[in-house]
């Protein structure tokens with residue numbers, strides 16, 4: 001059997017470009033709708049079609065691909081659904097911006113139909129790019145089931161969900177106070193408003209009491225809103241004002257008379273003057289007060305937050321200009337009592353950063369209470385588990401305080417609301433006119449002669465007047481409405497498909513914690529409502545990627561990392577200035593494997609992770625290390641028949657038993673870590689084994705038998721090498737799919753499948769566990785490391801053989817070293833080895849004290865190196881140990897530490913202090929000896 005050889009260096013770009021299309025064309029990514037195999041399904045959080053993917057998207061793509069590949073290799077029928085989100089407001093803004101830049105036009109210039117055509121063009125361009133980026137990452141998505149939140153099937157699902165909720169009374173239309181963005185000209189949900197602390201002022205204004213020379217003094221941070229005041233309120237039990245309740249004040253500047261009302265909910269008599277102005281159309285608390293007291297609601301701002309004619313002489317002003325004028329006039333009339341500095345929380349539009357204005361407006365809402373309750377219960381009862389658990393409290397907190405969900409948006413890009421107005425008998429949806437209308441909002445349909453017809457399809461005939469002409473509600477739905485249906489709409493719902501039966505509930509929802517409420521909560525509510533079961537039993541919320549300094553990646557900071565640059569490399573001119581200063585020659589191609597492994601290795605269960613390209617470089621070196629070890633093995637397999645299975649009863653040598661045992665434990669730990677979504681733990685387990693045990697030790701130890709004369713030992717070693725590599729590659733495949741496939745193809749194996757992608761995932765076999773072998777190898781490894789350490793520290797040339805003396809008080813350690821001296825001597829470059837119990841120490845020798853076994857290793861240095869340097873080295877080492885000891889002592893000096901730290905931590909520190917003291921004593925002894 002001619003053994004294939006590997007090229008000298010691994011070229012990730014070439015291998016990655018070759019394997020992905022191969023896997024795809026062989027149909028490995030495709031799931032079966034009906035299968036004997038157990039199902040495993042993940043829906044990819046659909047990236048927004050706003051642009052290309054950034055490094056943040058590489059995280060879900062990587063983590064989910066790890067899960068999918070692992071489960072696929074473990075015999076599951078895996079479905080991973082790719083998709084893209086139309087991202088209503090965000091995409092519309094991007095296209096509007098582009099339109100402005102390239103053609104200096106607005107969407108109104110184009111008209112709705114033409115504008116939407118442009119957005120679809122945008123979607124084609126960026127949708128294709130996003131798919132391509134996922135391919136470069138190696139994501140094994142089932143592309144035959146790729147979806148878009150506005151494709152025909154998703155749109156049908158959206159209409160179905162809307163109509164059913166409406167028929168169940170869970171969707172209603174109402175004129176209410178909502179968050180309004182004066183820049184985007186649309187309603188926003190509570191979640192789309194970001195709050196920011198700002199420095200502002202609190203103004204105290206006098207409102208003259210009618211028929212008296214007294215004033216009431218109100219305090220406000222927004223004096224311009226007084227133009228819309230329809231009452232002032234006091235606490236009913238406040239003795240200062242009890243006699244005034246029911247009387248009126250004259251609203252300054254406008255001269256309107258408004259009542260003095262008593263309201264215990266709105267007014268805190270302890271706060272300020274105990275008098276509150278009430279502006280029901282521009283403040284959420286005042287709005288509730290207005291409803292309780294049936295106050296008129298006067299909208300003084302239009303859709304751009306300019307003052308309306310209701311503002312009288314102040315009409316037609318920008319809201320901030322109106323504030324200036326109002327204050328100046330109050331000042332001039334002597335009605336401004338004082339101004340004090342005041343911190344306040346300002347609501348900003350998530351997209352445009354504009355200050356959000358509460359605005360009375362006719363909108364569609366989802367009644368949330370009956371949807372939220374079962375979604376809360378599902379988590380309480382453990383039907384859906386949130387990982388990491390720290391997010392559970394946040395979930396409950398939010399879900400228990402949730403308000404009705406405003407789902408209509410005054411945008412063009414999105415699912416147009418399936419509500420139709422009969423041209424002959426329905427009133428048109430006159431939102432703009434009504435919002436300025438001071439009529440009372442308590443009767444939602446007031447002003448409509450007849451309600452709209454909510455229907456899956458455009459109605460043919462009006463059920464009321466037999467009219468045949470309709471106008472569809474111009475508004476579109478909040479973008480999260482369609483993505484909230486994603487776990488089942490992607491499987492064919494509302495049709496009763498085999499996919500829906502097989503893959504609902506999905507197996508896990510893996511996404512960022514930033515969209516726990518935007519998205520996960522909606523999927524929970526809508527999934528339980530329509531499917532009568534939770535959409536997924538587990539929600540895994542991953543940490544967010546930040547730059548190496550821990551700062552958020554943003555275009556303005558120039559610290560954004562493009563995943564394709566990392567994978568494929570980039571020319572200097574493609575990089576941001578700060579990246580160019582780091583890579584003046586351009587960024588090297590690290591390959592998808594290195595990037596994926598880095599993301600997995602960093603994925604501790606915290607809120608943020610710091611990504612540096614040095615880490616990626618380190619894991620590229622890991623891929624190379626594996627490559628080189630495999631290359632070495634392949635060059636030394638002469639005479640080995642393709643391996644079917646490793647004989648478990650072979651007369652293995654200690655090194656074989658040891659590596660097989662370590663490999664077996666690695667397999668077990670990796671699978672356990674993956675089952676707990678501990679990606680970092682799994683990655684580090686494999687990394688430690690491959691680099692520091694397999695490559696550093698086993699490959700080195702194998703050289704003896706491979707190069708020796710014992711044919712039997714050689715063949716046994718060859719088999720163990722091939723077996724171990726096969727297992728390692730399969731363990732590692734979900735993390736590094738490309739290099740593992742490339743190497744695996746070259747291994748002399750008897751294969752039942754022709755790709756590692758569909759080879760079985762390794763399973764730990766208790767018969768390979770060998771504590772005895774591990775215990776026997778530990779002192780050998782420690783001795784070799786100790787001698788290597790001395791050689792390195794003392795600058796002994798690698799080719800120079802040295803004599804060594806090892807002393808240990810433990811007879812078992814001595815015996816083991818004696819027995820395995822043939823492993824030890826070549827690997828440590830030792831010419832003669834003397835093993836004994838502690839006794840006379842060699843003179844003028846460099847020394848090392850093993851941490852695990854306490855063995856002392858001496859290398860007599862006279863004639864080998866400069867003794868003065870060795871003395872300096874020991875002195876420095878003693879200083880280092882002293883510093884460590886000092887820091888441990890400081891911990892114990894802190895009374896909080898011993899009292900409050902977990903017991904295992906305290907014990908660990910105590911043991912460390914003992915170890916350090918022992919080590920210090922021995923170092924000192926050694927120093928004394930060469931002085």
Ligand SMILES: [Zn+2]
Pocket residue numbers: 181182183184185349350351352353354
């Ligand atoms: Zn906005």
Ligand SMILES: [Zn+2]
Pocket residue numbers: 422423424425426462463464465466467
């Ligand atoms: Zn009609």
